[in-house]
Each structure stands twice: as C-alpha cells, then as structure tokens.
Amino acid sequence: MIKILLVEDDKSIVSNLTQFLTAEGYEVKSASGQTKALNLLENERFDLVLLDISLSEGNGFAVCKAIKSNYNIPVIFLTASGDEYSTVTGFELGADDYIAKPFRPRELASRIRNILRLTGGTETVINLGKITVDTVKGAASKNGKDLYLSALEYRLLLFFLNNRGRILSRPQLLEAIWDVAGEFVNDNTLTVYIKRLREKIEDDPQNPNIIKTVRGLGYKVEL
Amino acid sequence: MIKILLVEDDKSIVSNLTQFLTAEGYEVKSASGQTKALNLLENERFDLVLLDISLSEGNGFAVCKAIKSNYNIPVIFLTASGDEYSTVTGFELGADDYIAKPFRPRELASRIRNILRLTGGTETVINLGKITVDTVKGAASKNGKDLYLSALEYRLLLFFLNNRGRILSRPQLLEAIWDVAGEFVNDNTLTVYIKRLREKIEDDPQNPNIIKTVRGLGYKVEL
DNA sequence: TCTCCAATTTAATAATATTTTAAATAATAT
DNA sequence: ATATTATTTAAAATATTATTAAATTGGAGA
Numbered sequence: 001m002i003k004i005l006l007v008e009d010d011k012s013i014v015s016n017l018t019q020f021l022t023a024e025g026y027e028v029k030s031a032s033g034q035t036k037a038l039n040l041l042e043n044e045r046f047d048l049v050l051l052d053i054s055l056s057e058g059n060g061f062a063v064c065k066a067i068k069s070n071y072n073i074p075v076i077f078l079t080a081s082g083d084e085y086s087t088v089t090g091f092e093l094g095a096d097d098y099i100a101k102p103f104r105p106r107e108l109a110s111r112i113r114n115i116l117r118l119t120g121g122t123e124t125v126i127n128l129g130k131i132t133v134d135t136v137k138g139a140a141s142k143n144g145k146d147l148y149l150s151a152l153e154y155r156l157l158l159f160f161l162n163n164r165g166r167i168l169s170r171p172q173l174l175e176a177i178w179d180v181a182g183e184f185v186n187d188n189t190l191t192v193y194i195k196r197l198r199e200k201i202e203d204d205p206q207n208p209n210i211i212k213t214v215r216g217l218g219y220k221v222e223l
Numbered sequence: 224m225i226k227i228l229l230v231e232d233d234k235s236i237v238s239n240l241t242q243f244l245t246a247e248g249y250e251v252k253s254a255s256g257q258t259k260a261l262n263l264l265e266n267e268r269f270d271l272v273l274l275d276i277s278l279s280e281g282n283g284f285a286v287c288k289a290i291k292s293n294y295n296i297p298v299i300f301l302t303a304s305g306d307e308y309s310t311v312t313g314f315e316l317g318a319d320d321y322i323a324k325p326f327r328p329r330e331l332a333s334r335i336r337n338i339l340r341l342t343g344g345t346e347t348v349i350n351l352g353k354i355t356v357d358t359v360k361g362a363a364s365k366n367g368k369d370l371y372l373s374a375l376e377y378r379l380l381l382f383f384l385n386n387r388g389r390i391l392s393r394p395q396l397l398e399a400i401w402d403v404a405g406e407f408v409n410d411n412t413l414t415v416y417i418k419r420l421r422e423k424i425e426d427d428p429q430n431p432n433i434i435k436t437v438r439g440l441g442y443k444v445e446l
Numbered sequence: 447t448c449t450c451c452a453a454t455t456t457a458a459t460a461a462t463a464t465t466t467t468a469a470a471t472a473a474t475a476t
Numbered sequence: 477a478t479a480t481t482a483t484t485t486a487a488a489a490t491a492t493t494a495t496t497a498a499a500t501t502g503g504a505g506a
Binding site: 096097114118119165166167214215216217218220 | 319320337341342359360361362373374375377
Binding site: 374411414415417418429436438439 | 480481482483484485492
C-alpha cells in the first residue's frame with residue numbers, strides 16, 4: 001500500500017483530500033504542522049509527501065529540505081496560486097513537483113502517479129554486498145554488525161547507495177550532502193569524509209573496493 | 224550542452240522560447256510539425272522535448288508516443304490552458320510533465336531543470352563499433368572491456384562521439400576540451416592526447432580507424 | 447550558563463597520476 | 477626539395493586525491 005503524508009493545516013482541504021486519495025487507493029496520514037510532520041516521518045515510512053508550503057508555523061521549505069536530506073522521499077508542493085517565487089525555489093529545494101491551489105483532485109492524482117513513476121518508489125533497506133542501510137531506522141551495518149556513522153557519513157553513504165553505478169563528481173557530492181552549491185565549504189571536507197567512510201565500510205581502506213576514485217571525474221560505487 | 228527540441232508551430236512562441244532557453248544555457252532546435260520533429264530526432268540526440276500538443280498536423284499525442292517508444296527522452300507538454308483532459312491523458316501517454324499556456328518562461332525553465340534532474344538526463348550510453356561510453360557510469364569500454372581513460376581522454380572521446388561525422392578542427396577541439404579560446408595551451412597538447420586516445424581505443428593505433436586525421440583541417444570520427 | 451565531547455571543518459603535507467611542454471622524427475603536399 | 481603538418485617520445489610541471497593532525501563548532505548534560 002502506498003502511503004502518503006499530507007502536511008496541511010486547512011482542515012477542509014485535509015478532509016477532502018484524504019477522502020479523495022483514499023478512494024484512489026492510497027493510505028493517507030496528515031499532519032497540521034511541520035513538527036508533527038517530521039515526527040510522523042521519524043516513525044513511519046512514507047512513499048510521498050504532499051506539502052503545503054504556506055504553513056502557518058514556519059515555512060514549508062525547511063520541512064522539504066529536512067525530508068529531502070534525511071529520507072529521500074518525493075515531495076509535491078501545494079502552493080498558493082500564482083506564486084511564481086514559490087515554484088521556482090521549490091524545485092530548487094528539492095521538491096519533485098508542485099501544484100497551485102485551488103487544484104482539481106484528478107490533476108493531483110495524476111501528478112502523484114507521475115512522480116511515483118519517475119522516482120520509482122521509496123526503498124527502505126538498501127543492500128550492497130556486506131553493507132546494509134536501513135533508512136527507516138537510520139542505521140547502517142556491515143555483516144550485520146552496527147556501523148557507527150556520523151550524520152554526514154551516513155548521508156554520504158546513503159547518497160552513494162542511491163546512486164550506485166553512477167559517477168558522482170565532487171561538486172555533485174558537495175551539493176547533495178553539504179547543499180551549498182560549491183560555495184564556502186572547503187573542498188577537502190569531502191575528501192576527508194570519503195576517507196572516514198572508507199575507514200568504516202571498506203575491508204581494506206587503502207585499497208577501497210566499494211567507493212572507487214575515478215580521478216578527474218569523481219567517485220563511484222559499483223552496482 | 225543540453226539539447227532541447229521544441230515542437231511548436233506558433234512562430235512567435237518558437238522565437239521567444241528559443242531566445243529564452245538559449246539564454247538559460249540550452250541548445251534549442253525547433254520543428255513546426257510532427258514529421259519534422261521525428262526527422263530531427265532521427266538524426267540528432269536530444270535531451271528533452273517540449274511538445275505542443277495542439278499541433279495543427281495531427282495531434283501531439285502520437286508524437287509523444289513515438290518519442291517515448293523510440294528514444295526514451297523526457298517530454299514536457301505545452302497545452303492549451305485549462306484542458307484537464309489533456310493533462311491526465313498526457314501523463315498517461317508518457318509525458319513527464321506539462322505546462323499550460325500561457326506560461327511564465329521561468330516556470331518552464333524550472334520544470335525543465337526538474338525533469339532533467341528526475342530522469343537523470345538522457346545521453347547515457349553512446350556506441351560506436353566496439354567502443355562504448357556510458358556517461359552515467361563515467362566509463363568507457365572496448366568490446367565490453369574497461370578502458371582506463373584519464374579525465375581528458377574521456378572528455379575528448381566523448382566529444383568525438385557526440386560529433387561524429389563532423390570534421391573537428393584543432394582550435395575547435397582545444398576550445399571544447401581545454402576551453403581556452405585564445406591559446407596559451409601548447410597546440411601540441413591536443414596531438415599528444417589524440418595519440419594516447421588512439422593507443423587505447425584503436426585496434427592498430429598506427430593506422431587509426433576510428434579517429435581519422437584530415438590533414439590541414441582537423442580530425443574526424445566516422446558515423 | 448558553562449563545560450565537555452563528539453562531530454565537523456580547515457590547514458598543511460605527502461603520494462600519485464595526469465597534463466603539459468619541448469624537441470626529435472616522420473609523413474605529405476606543393 | 478622543401479615547407480608544412482602530424483606523430484612520437486620522454487621528461488618536467490602541475491593537478492588531484494589521500495593522509496594526518498589540529499582548530500572549530502554546536503549540542504547534551506551538569
């Protein structure tokens with residue numbers, strides 16, 4: 001069953017959408033504020049988040065950012081209509097689509113199907129050889145033994161696993177994990193983290209077998 | 224350079240969008256009808272198609288279907304406004320997004336970036352005889368065996384493959400790979416790289432069969 | 447509020463592979 | 477035959493990545 005988290009404080013929208021989406025075959029839970037939303041996300045696995053970005057409490061952008069960096073779940077923004085600013089920066093913050101209120105439910109359903117198709121659903125447990133990452137628990141292990149990764153090490157590993165087979169350039173990694181687009185984070189920070197991660201996950205960190213260096217292009221984890 | 228094919232018969236839209244998207248850093252080609260569009264697609268590689276579905280000649284759906292089944296390129300529909308029918312069946316036909324006219328160029332740009340991000344760009348595998356380059360993996364192979372190319376060798380090969388059939392002059396190559404327009408990179412650098420690349424990809428590097436020298440003009444890779 | 451601790455970032459240095467240069471040789475066209 | 481263009485070779489210069497250690501930051505608990 002595909003689970004959708006609806007983050008919205010307008011009660012009537014919540015009730016209408018819940019009814020409609022349930023009829024469409026989704027399981028819907030709702031949260032009226034960003035704190036509640038993040039709480040729910042910590043405890044349950046969702047496949048998609050519908051996010052009202054005009055939440056009274058703070059703005060929705062922060063939530064989106066948090067979701068994106070911690071859970072890798074697709075997010076669709078529900079925006080106040082005609083707010084071009086929102087749409088543009090929404091995408092840039094990692095939203096996967098947006099829809100302006102008021103919207104037709106059928107169109108929303110269509111966009112949901114589309115995003116789920118494009119993002120291929122959410123994975124909860126990712127395996128690669130001896131390494132396992134459980135994104136629900138937020139924990140990683142090697143041969144079943146817990147790996148004690150720091151938050152950034154964890155996110156870096158997760159990003160690699162979500163993009164295995166791909167060459168990931170340093171700017172790409174910096175942007176994905178440190179989310180400053182190139183600026184202000186010492187480039188070497190990444191190098192240091194690669195080293196630390198290797199130290200924890202590789203059998204022979206000097207001759208890494210999981211995270212490979214492709215000189216001049218970036219790093220890559222094989223399939 | 225990311226290449227966009229704009230399929231649209233309204234001249235003023237074509238001209239406006241071409242200008243705008245070019246300024247955004249895309250390479251834009253346009254076709255006024257579906258036949259022309261499909262012709263272009265046969266001969267060039269595009270990364271994304273913007274498709275007006277109210278084309279006079281036939282409807283856009285057929286084109287979209289053809290694109291999707293033959294090329295696996297993301298398609299964004301440009302629809303007449305308020306046409307819900309179009310949006311729903313558009314997605315179902317494989318469109319990756321749609322935008323209703325009239326739209327704000329910035330929003331279109333935003334959607335383009337988003338789709339390219341979601342679909343991970345197109346251009347993933349390029350083949351030429353025994354040589355294969357996979358730009359997602361960032362790796363090249365010959366007869367399925369890995370070629371260990373340096374970053375510049377890789378970029379050079381990629382550039383040749385993206386421009387096969389064309390004669391590429393030395394200044395052109397220098398500018399493309401070394402991105403120096405006004406010299407200061409020893410002209411021979413290119414020659415040396417051609418040699419190294421040939422050594423790795425040619426069966427008989429002394430009698431190159433892939434990268435041909437066209438004396439006085441430059442180099443060329445046959446189609 | 448303060449202190450301490452772990453996590454993160456930065457800086458300095460080393461190791462290594464790539465890139466550039468230069469100079470000698472070969473091939474081709476006029 | 478000679479000038480021009482292209483190739484080859486090998487060594488020098490540079491860039492990129494890895495390592496190590498020290499400085500900084502920010503949060504949990506006293």
